[in-house]
Amino acid sequence: MHHAYVDQLSAMSSPVHRLDPRTKIICTLAFCGIVVSVPADRLALLAWCVPPLCAALAVSRLPLLYFLKRCLLLSPFVATVLVFFPFTQHSGTEVARVGPLHVYSGGLLMSAVLAARFLCTVLAALILACTTPFAALLRGLEKFRVPRMFIMVLSFLYRYLFVLVDESDRMRRARDSRSPRPGGAAALRAAPGMIGMLFIRTYDRSDRVYSAMLARGFDGTVRTLDELHFHVADAAVLAGFAAYFIAVFIVAR
Amino acid sequence: MQHIVSLNGLKHSYHDGTAALRGISVQIAAGERVAIIGPNGAGKTTLLLHLNGILQATAGTIEICGRKLDRASVAELRPKVGIVFQNADDQLFMPTVLDDVAFGPLNMGLAPDEVSRRVTEALGDVGLAGFERKAPYHLSGGEKKAVAIATVLSMSPEILVLDEPTGSLDHRARRRLIRLLTSLPHTLITATHDLRMVAEVCHRVIILDGGKLAADGPAASILADAKLLEAHGLESPGS
Amino acid sequence: MHMPDALLSPAVAVPAIAVSGAALAFACRRAARELDDRKIPLMGVLGAFVFAAQMINLPLVIIPGVSWHLIGAVLMVSLLGPYSSFVVMTAVLAIQALLLGDGGLLALGCNTLNMGVISCFLGYGVYSAIGSWAGGARGRTLAAIAAAVVSSTAAAVAAAIEIHLSGKNPVSLFSAVWLMGSVHFLFGIGEGVLTVAVLAFILRLRPAAVQGGAQVQRAAMRRFVLAGLGVSLLIGGVVSWWASSSPDGLEHAAAVFKWPEGESAFGGLMQPVEKALASVPFLANALIGLTATALAFAVSLMLSGLAARRSAASKAA
Numbered sequence: 001m002h003h004a005y006v007d008q009l010s011a012m013s014s015p016v017h018r019l020d021p022r023t024k025i026i027c028t029l030a031f032c033g034i035v036v037s038v039p040a041d042r043l044a045l046l047a048w049c050v051p052p053l054c055a056a057l058a059v060s061r062l063p064l065l066y067f068l069k070r071c072l073l074l075s076p077f078v079a080t081v082l083v084f085f086p087f088t089q090h091s092g093t094e095v096a097r098v099g100p101l102h103v104y105s106g107g108l109l110m111s112a113v114l115a116a117r118f119l120c121t122v123l124a125a126l127i128l129a130c131t132t133p134f135a136a137l138l139r140g141l142e143k144f145r146v147p148r149m150f151i152m153v154l155s156f157l158y159r160y161l162f163v164l165v166d167e168s169d170r171m172r173r174a175r176d177s178r179s180p181r182p183g184g185a186a187a188l189r190a191a192p193g194m195i196g197m198l199f200i201r202t203y204d205r206s207d208r209v210y211s212a213m214l215a216r217g218f219d220g221t222v223r224t225l226d227e228l229h230f231h232v233a234d235a236a237v238l239a240g241f242a243a244y245f246i247a248v249f250i251v252a253r
Numbered sequence: 254m255q256h257i258v259s260l261n262g263l264k265h266s267y268h269d270g271t272a273a274l275r276g277i278s279v280q281i282a283a284g285e286r287v288a289i290i291g292p293n294g295a296g297k298t299t300l301l302l303h304l305n306g307i308l309q310a311t312a313g314t315i316e317i318c319g320r321k322l323d324r325a326s327v328a329e330l331r332p333k334v335g336i337v338f339q340n341a342d343d344q345l346f347m348p349t350v351l352d353d354v355a356f357g358p359l360n361m362g363l364a365p366d367e368v369s370r371r372v373t374e375a376l377g378d379v380g381l382a383g384f385e386r387k388a389p390y391h392l393s394g395g396e397k398k399a400v401a402i403a404t405v406l407s408m409s410p411e412i413l414v415l416d417e418p419t420g421s422l423d424h425r426a427r428r429r430l431i432r433l434l435t436s437l438p439h440t441l442i443t444a445t446h447d448l449r450m451v452a453e454v455c456h457r458v459i460i461l462d463g464g465k466l467a468a469d470g471p472a473a474s475i476l477a478d479a480k481l482l483e484a485h486g487l488e489s490p491g492s
Numbered sequence: 493m494h495m496p497d498a499l500l501s502p503a504v505a506v507p508a509i510a511v512s513g514a515a516l517a518f519a520c521r522r523a524a525r526e527l528d529d530r531k532i533p534l535m536g537v538l539g540a541f542v543f544a545a546q547m548i549n550l551p552l553v554i555i556p557g558v559s560w561h562l563i564g565a566v567l568m569v570s571l572l573g574p575y576s577s578f579v580v581m582t583a584v585l586a587i588q589a590l591l592l593g594d595g596g597l598l599a600l601g602c603n604t605l606n607m608g609v610i611s612c613f614l615g616y617g618v619y620s621a622i623g624s625w626a627g628g629a630r631g632r633t634l635a636a637i638a639a640a641v642v643s644s645t646a647a648a649v650a651a652a653i654e655i656h657l658s659g660k661n662p663v664s665l666f667s668a669v670w671l672m673g674s675v676h677f678l679f680g681i682g683e684g685v686l687t688v689a690v691l692a693f694i695l696r697l698r699p700a701a702v703q704g705g706a707q708v709q710r711a712a713m714r715r716f717v718l719a720g721l722g723v724s725l726l727i728g729g730v731v732s733w734w735a736s737s738s739p740d741g742l743e744h745a746a747a748v749f750k751w752p753e754g755e756s757a758f759g760g761l762m763q764p765v766e767k768a769l770a771s772v773p774f775l776a777n778a779l780i781g782l783t784a785t786a787l788a789f790a791v792s793l794m795l796s797g798l799a800a801r802r803s804a805a806s807k808a809a
Binding site: 002003006028029032033035036037070075077078081084085087088089107114115117118121122125126128129134137147148149150152153154155156157158159160161163164165167168171172185187188191192193194195196197198199200202203204205206207209210213218220222 | 494495496497498499500501502505516517520523524529530532533534535536537538539540541543544545547548550551562567579580582583584586587589590591592593594596597598655660661662663686689690692693694697698701
Binding site: 007011133134135138155156158159160162163205208209211212213214215216217218219222223224225226 | 302305307328331332335336338340342343344345346347348349351352355356357359360361365368369386388389390404405408
């Protein structure tokens, strides 16, 4: 499971892993913001976004192959738009003809820019996820004034995510081993029962978890130990990040 | 001598009226290790859940450390009774071991330094020093059970209550748990099917059947009484 | 339907983040009143349930090889009420963006707007309106299906509009809206029917769980119906006016770079359709769509009211 693998990777150690989650959150969001804001006619600026990504990847000691594979997973949205642009954007010079359809260089350029933006933002988000244990990520978000109830819901969701996915996997295997042919109408008929059963097991579990919380003195507020510490490395990374992009914008002007 | 746990005529009925406990009276002294055994449906878990007020008795009284347990005293008495549930996954609901073990002491209003100290101590007691950063999902069954016990130990309870502690453990984990339980100084009350563990760990055995107390005596004599055990759906642990 | 960052411009993504963030803060406060003390473990664990349920792939029997899955927003709404279900669905979206890369981080604002705010609040408005009017099990069935269809379609239309306003729409707004809307209209039907089946199953085994969200006061219900209609008016009327009165991203780019005026159609395939649609000004298109939605809404309300009256009459007889 992908999320299980991310969980494993985030538990590794590297200079990037050791940074305060707040630093990584700020850098990732700022980076995505920059990538998305670069105007379509300033491709050079987009190219300058690549080195910081590569640097982060290299220093984080994350498996490169895994990242390359994830890049190939295109979102259906982006795939559709990428395919449409060369045909519907009648700008630049005509490059090719596919039957009655014309392909123009302007459209191809727009597709290329879109693909580049997609790759950069997806990779940045993935690096964040793979270098920050989820519990630390939540602590960072809490410092950014995300509502406490939401943080707690995320916390419980994450904690029981693997448990529930395991349960649903087991149900799916049981269903498949009793179906005449996978992907048939039998699977559809089994769905309400499976999903309903999963719900009931979850509902009952929440009762037991609540009892366990009460048993340890829960009074409505969930308390945790405050653990985040800002270090010199964090300040250095933030300063370096800002300096890099300020320089890029000045030079590219 | 004041008993640390005193149940008098404890009765409990479910919402639909069926009686779960039909008048239980038990006195437990500090430091005793008591096992509650009996067939399924006898009311063992129901009884345990009364000890920290999660379930309320429909009749009879409960006294913990000499004080009557009721709605008013629950908040004060709950930290004294540490319940370890059957399924460790339900008890480890925080993202890291540290958060789980710190949950109880933080709810007691202790200072962060004191909480950290207790966490380290509790994890050390269960033999899992250094496990603070681990996520519960990645732990083995035995480790989860140990962490669950640590989450309760960090509250410095007087009484440890365990519901089916050896349930899903493999042999090695079970051995380690038995060693741990014999090393802890707390008063121990455990509901279990594992009669071999009872023989090693507990001084006293109570047989619960159909919501009623069927027997109450020293572990050695009750566990040796094969006829008594069989009469209540249990099997003698053998040699 | 999760949108990646690359398809949105900051002008669209940032306000969406602001609106969704405000909605989340508001919902958290309201959710505190909606459920009792056990809400935090309940919502968290249900979030995991929604995530796991979404992973159960179901065959689209009519088209072999294609699969779909339950989204779960309407299910949550019927069990938890609007605010708690919004918190749950937002949490699921956040996890998907953070852990799976399903949906961009900056796009979380828009994705939450579509699959959280619209799905849960508009869905709840429709669900409680029809549920109260029709009453009983048949009313709940109709309510769930209607809620799923309306919220699914509206969310898809909103997504299309957001992509268009960001200048990343390769076809016309009308085409994008029709494409997204029609596909998700169909998915909405599937979602509604499956939700009804799951609810029936849950009702048999854990009726206590179903008590939660369906209790609505008449006044609150009216508020939600109005809010729901208001949202669709906003999207269809105001936003589309803005989109049509100011040049959209592509047109602007075309003006700046002096690209040749091209028909924004997929070769010659959509040309005749586009020509017919283009002859009617966009605002008129929007109004037509709105009127159709409102009519459908009204018709279904009338029908469910008739059904309720008939079942009441047959009971009395």
